[in-house]
Amino acid sequence: MLDETYRADLGDREPVTGLSHDPATGLSHDPVTGHPRPPRREFKARGSFTERCPGCNLPVLNCLCPYRASAESKARVWLITHPLEHLKPTNTGRLIRDVLPDTEVFTWYRTAPDERLLALLDDPHFAPFVIFPDDQPDYADRVVGMDAVEVAKHQGKVPVFILLDGTWRQARRIFRKSPYLDRLPVLPLATTRLTRYRLRKPASQSHLCTAEVAAELLRQSGDGEAAHLLDDYFDAFNVSYAASRRYEKIEQPTPAMRRLLAYRGE
Template identity: 45%
Template sequence: MSLMKPSPLPHPPHAVSRLRSSRLERSTRPFLARGGPKGERCGGCRLILSHCLCELRPIVPTRAGVCLLMAEHETLKPSNTGWLIADVVPDTMAFGWARTEVDPVLLAVLADPQWQPYVVFPGEFVAPERVITGLPPVDAEQNGNKRPLFILLDATWPEARKIFKKSPYLAQFPVLSLLPEQLSRYRLRRSRRDDHLCTSEVAALCLGLAGEAATAQALEMYLDVFTDHYLRAKQQLNVDWEDELHVQMRDLVEGL
């Protein structure tokens, strides 16, 4: 088993990274993540330095975009997978959610004529007339050839329901209700139901519906690699850089 760790490449901060920095600036107490000497983690992937995976980040140009509405503490969680979406999908926007105020930049994004926003949420909790289960063709007249923008509520399930109900500016948009056939592979937090997918898994399904199969595949594999590194760091195990998962991930990144 090879223990050699690749040197990370520098990447500019993306939307989730900037939102996290803003959240930390507002904190009254320092945030100390567990796991390294004095909580030291990579600023690019949030993992302890010995398990950094920045070298394996697959940035894939897409026509679709992702808009993350993030609950108060999500950006501070090292296990948050909205960060992975922003790593992979260049047109990822991220906004902190608050019941009493709305970021004007968010409203501007939702009103931008280049985008057709879709709120991704289970259809069983939504009025049937708002629910769709698929996307129109790219050149369909009804969407004016707009780019799909997937609005993902990055939060625990109770928080996501609150965000959906308490955000009237989302009421004008169709609700994309996913019908995933696979069970969640996410192992970093517990869920009462195996069909509750993590945020990056939801994004991968949306990208697949939008015809972005390569991006969806890259995001799925990237989640697997992130999970492997995260759990190995937690269990104080070395990363096997030459196992099948890492070889496939390197091949994917080199082919982009």
């Protein structure tokens, strides 16, 4: 369902208490020993020193910008993104916003929910669904199927797929520790598709990355053109990034890239 990665979960760690701070040196001191503690190093994603295109954030060797195309859809996608995901150039959630300009992205903080997100959840114009597995009994009464999306459309509402963008551990934490999500229906993604993601190793081939989940939801809910476009854009990203890791320049566009160029009228 979500992007897989192997890194420490630091997003909602509480601040360490009992440490004294010296503003002159910027160092914290252990309250027991009095020894200075060095400041934490800035988080650096793998490949952070690679020269990247400012437009698509991919290595300039195989820039993705020529293949960027946008589409319209009846459904919307809102991403609740773990803070560390923003630092990962391999994050696929941003591909959704490239293809669907109405996509909303909110950064998740456990103790400080995004005020704009809260306001949108209260907007009767939208019918939001949390995309999450139906594998626990305590929220079984909230689980719905894709037919609920069609009902929302018939009621004149805009269905919204809320994707929890992070590792599985992070996504479960977002789901469990965000009270404002407790009143929303839970829509599990039912699909037999396997992931095509090459840039991170998933725990299971059935774990789709964020862009793949969005494409499948769009397909199942009737937004076929947007789904195909996002699928092709994801494939172009996947191939371009993988080639750049091998320091290989893509000389001939792939079939997905050619379809994107044709869609752009090039």
